[in-house]
Structures are given as structure tokens and as C-alpha cells.
Amino acid sequence: MLQIETWKRVLIILIVLGGLAMAMPNAFYTRVETHNDAIKAIEKGGTGDGLAEQVGMWPTWLPSSLVNLGLDLRGGAQLLAEVQVEDVYKARMKSMWPEIRDMLREERATIGTIRLQDSDDDALRVRISNADQVDEAAALVRGLARPVASLSGAGQSDIDVTTQGDMIVVQLSEAEKLATDDRTVRQALEIVRSRIDEVGTREPTIQRQGDQRILIQVPGIGSAAELKRIIGTTAQLTFNAVVSRTENANENPGPGEELLPAKDQEGLYYVLDSAPVVTGEDLVDAQPSFDQNGRPAVTFRFDPTGARRFGDYTAENIGKPFAIVLDNEVISAPTIQAHIAGGSGIITGNFTLEESTELAVLLRAGALPASLDFLEERTIGPELGADSIEAGKIACIVAGIAVLAFMFASYGLFGVFANVALMVNVGLIFGLLSMIGATLTLPGIAGIVLTIGMAVDANVLIFERIREELRNGKGPARAIELGYEKALSAIVDANITTILTALILYAVGSGPVRGFAITLGVGIVTSVFAAIYVTRLIVVFWFERRRPKTLEI
Known part of the structure; x- marks a missing residue:
């Protein structure tokens, strides 16, 4: 019998209402964003006269999470930085000299005087006056070695100690260099993130690219030069x-x-x-x-x-x-x-007040372990972002109207049910993106447009199965029930393969590719829910009210 338990009906309705409530703030984006910024300013101790008025621009009892706009939609600055890991080698060698010097001085009676020689940045050269004891002195220095702190370098020492005549040469081992490179880039990434967060920029994208590069995208900032000023000082x-x-x-x-x-x-x-x-x-x-x-x-x-x-x-x-x-x-x-x-x-x-405040921020965020070489600088104006948003709106509207018209022309009243579920689906997409704090980019809009086209696929499979059951002589209630049951395996199969593709794109890709993967994956989840549960609930409500003797799909 065609029916849905009461608790399932309530749960479906609550999920739909909750998703639409989470999506609603995006329809009043500027007001909600101003409200959120004012609350953050008050939490940080702000006391401006206009803050209370800005907080009142949106009811505090309503959801206020927004889909963050990416760099290509809001405008802002992008930098591609390369971490100069060689700086860390130099600093490590410099910091080792006092320890080596003090240890060898204790053996001066045996090895003679010691003197630090000029050398490359990644090496330390120490000359001793008693060349016959150079091997013994090198053995003492080797005693300062420590295990490499990484899985790939397990069991290896962090320094290599060799001799050249009356000279001891100390260098970082290859395993330690690899571990240091990874550690330095990770540390630089976190410090860049903390510095940008300190100045209150909105939803930056800071991620590692390759072995020694960091991609930094900050929406809403004036220029790449301003962004460099925030993060370019090593402090x-x-x-x-x-x-x-x-x-x-x-x-x-x-x-x-x-x-x-x-x-x-x-x-x-x-x-x-x-x-x-x-x-x-x-x-x-x-x-x-x-x-x-x-x-x-x-x-x-x-x-x-x-x-x-x-x-x-x-x-x-x-x-x-x-x-x-x-x-x-x-x-x-x-x-x-x-x-x-x-x-x-x-x-x-001789600081100005602004300079002392900026210095305190940089020191509090921590010193960059190595300098950054900026390989690419890009500033995107807000006008380009506004054009992208407008183009995205037009694409979504055109795609939506085309799909709505096709479904109504093909399936009549059942097409209307599918169209209602499609609009619910778009609302759920934005609600879920708002809830997880996702960043929407131009490729993300493309993912939503693609989802609108794919969202009715499940309904097409279901309605065609219902038509087939009607042709086989089944009654309206039984045909609807069998249509949903027999189409389920094809729906699950098609969407699992698509969501696997989205997961691979997210895992392997970066930047815009990830934005597309996120919206595609979220859209698949919400469209399957809307097709299997929302349309079925609408059909059940309609069937219980009308009790039709025949179906026309």
C-alpha cells in the first residue's frame, strides 16, 4: 500500500524546513554579513556607536550562516609564494656553532685551538690546529647528532660530519633536509594563516601547492601589495x-x-x-x-x-x-x-601607533621560519566578481526555467511535483553550503547549474517506471509504489558513481576544482533526497487527498 509512516513524514518536513531556514540568510546577504561583522567586532571588544544598529539589521534568533563568496566572486588578492627553505639550513648551522664551540673547547688540550671558517650557508666548517686529532674531534661532534623527527627518516641522524684535512665539515643530512623542508612549509602555512586571521579578513583560502609553495587567496582585500604587507614581513x-x-x-x-x-x-x-x-x-x-x-x-x-x-x-x-x-x-x-x-x-x-600595532600582530602570530619568494601576484576587482555573480544568476535561471518547462511538458502534474522538489533542492544546496561554511566560486556556480540539470534525472527514472507499471495493468497506488522501488537501484548506482568522481576531484584537485567538487557533491546528496523523499511525500499527500482511479503521467 502506498504510504509513509508519520514519523518519516515529520522528519522529511523538518529537514526541508531546516535546510530552507539555513539558506534564507543568503537572500539578504549584505544585511546578514553586516550583522555578523558587527557581532565579531563586539566580541573583540569593539564599542562603536553604530555596532548595535548593525547587529539589529538581522534577528539574532534566525540562522545567520552564509555561503562565503570566493575570490573570483567578491574580488580580492591572490599570491603564490615559494618558501625559501635554504634559510632554515643557514639558521640551523648558525645555531649549532655555540654548542660545537663549547664542546671542542673542553678538549683544547688534545685537539688544539679551534676556529670557525667561512663556508656555504648549509654547512659549518671548523678548523683545528692539531690536524692529527681531526677524526677524534669529528667523533665528538657526531655525538651531538639527533634522530630525524620524521617517519621517512626513521633511524637516521640529522647531521653528517666529515673531515677535510684539518677541518671538520658539518651539514644537515639529506633525510633531515627533507623533514625540515616539510616542517618549514607547514609552519609557514600556519603562520601565514594566523597573520591573515589576525587582521580579520573574510574566509581566506590558504593551501599548500607542491613541495615548497603556498597559494594564498583573500577575498575582499584591496590589492596584492596590501596582502604582501600583511604576510611578507618575516618579523x-x-x-x-x-x-x-x-x-x-x-x-x-x-x-x-x-x-x-x-x-x-x-x-x-x-x-x-x-x-x-x-x-x-x-x-x-x-x-x-x-x-x-x-x-x-x-x-x-x-x-x-x-x-x-x-x-x-x-x-x-x-x-x-x-x-x-x-x-x-x-x-x-x-x-x-x-x-x-x-x-x-x-x-x-620611533614607532607610529599603527606600526607598533602591526609589529605586535606579527610577533604574536609568530616568525616565519623562512622568507617567502612571491612568484605570482594577482588582484581581482570587485566589478569582475559582480559580473561573475550576475552571469551565474542568469545561468541558474535559464537552466532552471528550461528544466521546469521540460518536466511540466513531459509529465504534467507529476512534473509539477518534480519542479517543486527541484526548487526545494536548490534551497537545500545553499542551506547545506551555509551550514558547513563552504566558499562559493565561479566553478562552484557551474556545479550548481549542472546539479539543476541532473536533479530531475531521478524523477525521470521514477516516472518512467510508473508509466511502465501502468501499462502492465497495475493500479495507481501499486504503480507508484513499484515505480519508486524499482527505480531506486538505478538512481543509487548513477549517483554513487558521480559522487565518487566528486570525491576524486576534491582529493586530487585544488582551488577552483575543489569548489566545483564540493557543490557537485552537495548537490548530488540533496537532489537524491529531494527526488526519493520529497517528491514521494508530495505524491502521497496528493494521492491521499484525491484518491484517483487512473493516472496520467
């Missing part, structure tokens, strides 16, 4: 011991030392110990502030490890200067007046 903060100061820009620093300019004092340079006392990686917080003279500054706080190192250094070097270095410029070189305990301090300089 490498270090605290280094000062060896001397000079006005000679061509002075050659000694081994283990570096010459850096003073940021706001033209012609002044500092010779620093290249191994920092503490770095920005030890920071746990940084906030814009003001110094004792009311000038913009940045306060900072170290984690326990950094606080201990910083405190020990200041206790042992009272009366000596130390340098605060930001991106290879000495922004301040104060003299240590007393032991600085507690792990907190303040960075002063």
Missing part, C-alpha cells in the same frame, strides 16, 4: 650580544659574528654575536603599548624557557649592551642595568 625577532659598534659599513665581522645596521640611526652599525640569546619563538604574547614618555611601543612576554635564558643572560651581563634585532635591523641596543626577571619587557623605537 624575525632576536636578542643578541653586542660585540662592538661602528660607522664602517664595510667592516668584516669575525667568525660567529654579523654586522647589522641600526634601524633609525643612519650610518651606525653593530657587530653582534650571530647566535641569539633568545628569539621570537620564545614569545608567548606581544601587545601594543606606550613607553614612559608616552611614545608607541610593544610589550612582550617570554615562555618559561625563554624567560629563564633571558634572565640568566641579563644577570651575567649587567652594564653591557645587548641588541634587539627585528628582521636584520637593530631597533634598539640598551645597556643592561639590572637582572631582568619574569620574562617580560618592552620594545621601544
